[in-house]
Amino acid sequence: MTQVKNWQLNRDMEYPYEEKRPNRQVAYIFDTNKCIACQTCTVACKTTWTSGKGQENMFWNNVETKPYGFYPTAWDVKLLDALKGQEWNKETYEGKTVFEAAPAGEKVLGHLPSYQDYANPNLGEDEIAGIVDKGAFFTGVHNVWMFYLARICNHCTYPACLAACPRKAIYKREEDGVVLIDQTRCRGYKECVQACPYKKTFFNMVTRTSEKCIGCYPLLERGEQPRCVQTCIGKIRLQGWLSKPNEAKEDNPLDYIVHFKKVALPLYPQFGTEPNVYYIPPIHVPREFLLQMFGPHAEEAVKIYRAVKSDPKLLAAFLLFGNTPKIITRFDFTEKETIGFNEKGEEIVRVPLTEPFFEREYFDAKLNVYRHNTA
Amino acid sequence: MKRILIMSGILLWSALAAAEEIKVPYVKLENDFFAKPDPKAQEWNTIETTNISMLPQNITMPSLKEATIKNLSIQTLHNNKWIAIKLVWKDPTKNVHVESSEASDACAVQFPFGEAAKTSPFMGNKGAMVAILHWKGIWQNDIEKGYQQVKDLHPNTWVDTYRFGIQAAIDKKNPIAQPDRKTPVEELFAEGFGTLTTQPKQNATGSGVWENGEWNVVLARPLKSGDKNDPPLKAGSQTSLAFALWDGAAQNVGSRKNYAPWVPLILEKNR
Numbered sequence: 093m094t095q096v097k098n099w100q101l102n103r104d105m106e107y108p109y110e111e112k113r114p115n116r117q118v119a120y121i122f123d124t125n126k127c128i129a130c131q132t133c134t135v136a137c138k139t140t141w142t143s144g145k146g147q148e149n150m151f152w153n154n155v156e157t158k159p160y161g162f163y164p165t166a167w168d169v170k171l172l173d174a175l176k177g178q179e180w181n182k183e184t185y186e187g188k189t190v191f192e193a194a195p196a197g198e199k200v201l202g203h204l205p206s207y208q209d210y211a212n213p214n215l216g217e218d219e220i221a222g223i224v225d226k227g228a229f230f231t232g233v234h235n236v237w238m239f240y241l242a243r244i245c246n247h248c249t250y251p252a253c254l255a256a257c258p259r260k261a262i263y264k265r266e267e268d269g270v271v272l273i274d275q276t277r278c279r280g281y282k283e284c285v286q287a288c289p290y291k292k293t294f295f296n297m298v299t300r301t302s303e304k305c306i307g308c309y310p311l312l313e314r315g316e317q318p319r320c321v322q323t324c325i326g327k328i329r330l331q332g333w334l335s336k337p338n339e340a341k342e343d344n345p346l347d348y349i350v351h352f353k354k355v356a357l358p359l360y361p362q363f364g365t366e367p368n369v370y371y372i373p374p375i376h377v378p379r380e381f382l383l384q385m386f387g388p389h390a391e392e393a394v395k396i397y398r399a400v401k402s403d404p405k406l407l408a409a410f411l412l413f414g415n416t417p418k419i420i421t422r423f424d425f426t427e428k429e430t431i432g433f434n435e436k437g438e439e440i441v442r443v444p445l446t447e448p449f450f451e452r453e454y455f456d457a458k459l460n461v462y463r464h465n466t467a
Numbered sequence: 468m469k470r471i472l473i474m475s476g477i478l479l480w481s482a483l484a485a486a487e488e489i490k491v492p493y494v495k496l497e498n499d500f501f502a503k504p505d506p507k508a509q510e511w512n513t514i515e516t517t518n519i520s521m522l523p524q525n526i527t528m529p530s531l532k533e534a535t536i537k538n539l540s541i542q543t544l545h546n547n548k549w550i551a552i553k554l555v556w557k558d559p560t561k562n563v564h565v566e567s568s569e570a571s572d573a574c575a576v577q578f579p580f581g582e583a584a585k586t587s588p589f590m591g592n593k594g595a596m597v598a599i600l601h602w603k604g605i606w607q608n609d610i611e612k613g614y615q616q617v618k619d620l621h622p623n624t625w626v627d628t629y630r631f632g633i634q635a636a637i638d639k640k641n642p643i644a645q646p647d648r649k650t651p652v653e654e655l656f657a658e659g660f661g662t663l664t665t666q667p668k669q670n671a672t673g674s675g676v677w678e679n680g681e682w683n684v685v686l687a688r689p690l691k692s693g694d695k696n697d698p699p700l701k702a703g704s705q706t707s708l709a710f711a712l713w714d715g716a717a718q719n720v721g722s723r724k725n726y727a728p729w730v731p732l733i734l735e736k737n738r
Contacts, residue, residue: 148617148624196529204718206568207621258529258721259661275635279563279663280644281721283529289678294493297566298617299636299644 093191094180096250099337100361100387101185106192108199108255110252114269118247118307119334119368120321120348121356123413125375125397129155129240133320133329140319141306151209152305153320155242158208158380160216163243164209167291168360172384174201180361180388181282189364190252190289200287202253203245210294214259230349235247239374242328244290244320245305246359246367247271256287268333269368270307278302315419315434327414334368345409345423346430353406355396358384372397407445416441487730491543491550493702493737501549506676506683509705511553512543521712521725526589528722530653535717536725539710547702547737551687552576552600554710561677562715563604564620566602570720571605572677573598573713574684579729580698583707588728595710598698599655599663600686606651609676614646632653652676652686656696660722666696690734703736 096111097102137153154163162168171190172178178187179317193201220236247264251271254262261277262284264270270380273284278301284293285302293304308318317331323383332346340351344442349356349370356370375394382390400406409426412432418440420432425445432441455462494510519539523531529555540555554574562572579586580596590595592637605615617624636644642653642665654666670692673685700706707729713719 098664139631142632143629146617146634147632148626181587197527197528197532207566210567256529258527259663267654275641276641278636278641279721282570283721285567295565295567295634297564297620297636299634299641301636301641301644302564303635402703407519419678 096419098189098250098364098366100358100366101189101197101364102183102390103185105189105364107249107250108191108211113249113336114264114266116267116311116333117249117269117368119269119332119350119370120244121330121346121349121370121372121413122242122355123328123372124239124241125372125411126326126413127155127240127242128326129157130325131155132323132325136323137305139309142303144298145268146296147294147303149207149213150294150296150303151213152294153242153244154212154213156215156236156238157217157219158241158377158385159221159238160219161241162206163213164291165212166209167205168245168289170203171201171363172360173225173290174203176364177382179309180200180383181361183365183385183388185362187362189362190287191250191255191306191364197454199283200256200275202252202256202286202289205281205291233283237374240379241359241371242320243290243359244367244369245271246290246309246365247305247307248368249366250364252287252289252363252365253284253293256283257281265309268307268309268312270309270312272306272309273304275299275301275303289360289365290367311418316417321414322417324414329422330413332419334370341422343422343424345412345420346421348409349406353396353409354389355393355406357389357393360385361387404445411443411445413442415443476570479537481710482681482699486520487517489541489543489730489732490515491545491732491734493735494544494546496546498546498548501546501551502672504551504672504685505686506553506674510544511542514544514553517541517635517708517730518725519727521710521727524589524711524722524724524726531719531723531725533576534725535714535719536712539651539712539727541710544593545690545700545702545730545734547690549687549689550700551685551733552681552708553682553685555681556678556713558682558716559680561604562606563677564615565605566620569620570713570715570718571603572602572715573601573719574675574680574682574686575599575601575711576686577709577711578698578700578706583729583731586729587659588726590660590663592659594658596656596658598696599657600673600688601653601655602651602673602675602684602686603653604675604677604682606648606653609645609648610651614627614648616669640699654688654697655676665696668692668694668696670694696727700734705731705733732737 093105094105142150190201220238222236280300321331322327340347408430424432523534542553564669586595652671673690711728715726
């Protein structure tokens, strides 16, 4: 084990390999507040990559309802239980990561789901955290909650799957940080399936190898965002390149949202893999739940998100979500619009900060019809 | 750190290896006996059995805390052209499928290229390669009953279409993903942990039968195959053999295995 820097934990931690960050890191921001669990991302991914034999229950992208939804069953609560105390001292994590908590003879603390655990991807869907008080339906805001959590491979800086593979069949690409399983080298030991804390490596019983999200790298290579991002009808997702924390650029929308505003947070940072999907936490969920799931910045992130109306720059960054299939590497904004640029500096998208409002006449004289159906 | 591990490994295996010795008698047999070996063939009835204690692999991670299979019985013979090694071990459950939560029973034997004393029994080491014959229950099943499909394990599985599906490992000819497997045995070589590689030329044969809570597996290979990846064997000479067993029911895969370090193997001269 060597010591590596994990900025999400604000400390060094143990990892089997030296710190070696890629030239650039694929990263995503998901706004949980906008997700409606339509599963368009799930289907886009499924039809593109996992409709083969042995992939029947394999969803590289899934959307689950928290707190009772899991795919595979109990993936996170099982590990949270095993990891025991996960204390933070302000910004510094004082508990153990999955590498530091590994039992004797193991590289990573993990668990291996069964076939049945993958068989119910919509377990707990739309279930709320408690019972709605009698009459609360009619009195405005009620006291129960749930939210949708869209999940893909986190293309972690310190992947647990890679750490656990005894054959070094898993590698992290230098050019974009995408984590891949070499399908010619894998011998199907399932060590990665057991080790990945997010359970985003899967065993294929027909190819007898493990498979995982490939970050749609053929799209990344031509400057396009992955399928799950492009197809999101709720425009909750943005994919781009995240800089190292000390090299963050204010005009890179991902850097701005993650490093400068700290409004998008890693999922279960305490696992220690430095995941690269960042979530804007749901604003209506109890503080304790958010702290456990997104770390010590969760409360502050909710505050900043709530105040976005009076923060034109953050609003400008948010409005780039889902408005272009291309990868935005820089953004700028005016009083009226936000503008996204690609790597070559070419403008690829321009979005108004306030959507234009049109009021049409009640009666259309040209077509001789009323536009209102209650006329 | 690595050196300390290797050193302690050397001490461990030399201490244990001295305990056993396997004689490989010459038996006048046609090559057909080896080409399609039958673990239940009566020729085995007169061959001496050597019992070997298995140990949990705990030199590298991931490891086993306790042995999941404790004993292995070995019989061997040769006909001056081929050598056959029969492995018998108790296993109350027959595991011949793989799935998220299922692993296959398996066994392997390992030959050193050079001197066993300078070769780690744990997959060899840098500069001291080993050759391995590996048998798996699922490969035996592939040959007897066809390549495992989803419906073999989950008959009620239903899908719209597989039309656009890809099977990367099969398309890329990963040796682990062979829908048209011809033998349940794979020949490999290795030069240390994590270096296990399927040999380009496959010369070994084998067969396994599970009956009454017991696996009977025969592995066979030519003494001289002409393949540079197979250490040549010769009647009247000595080499060594190391063993590995996996219990699928205990989720044994890869380095989560039971092993026995080098045992001297003495090939009898033809009579």
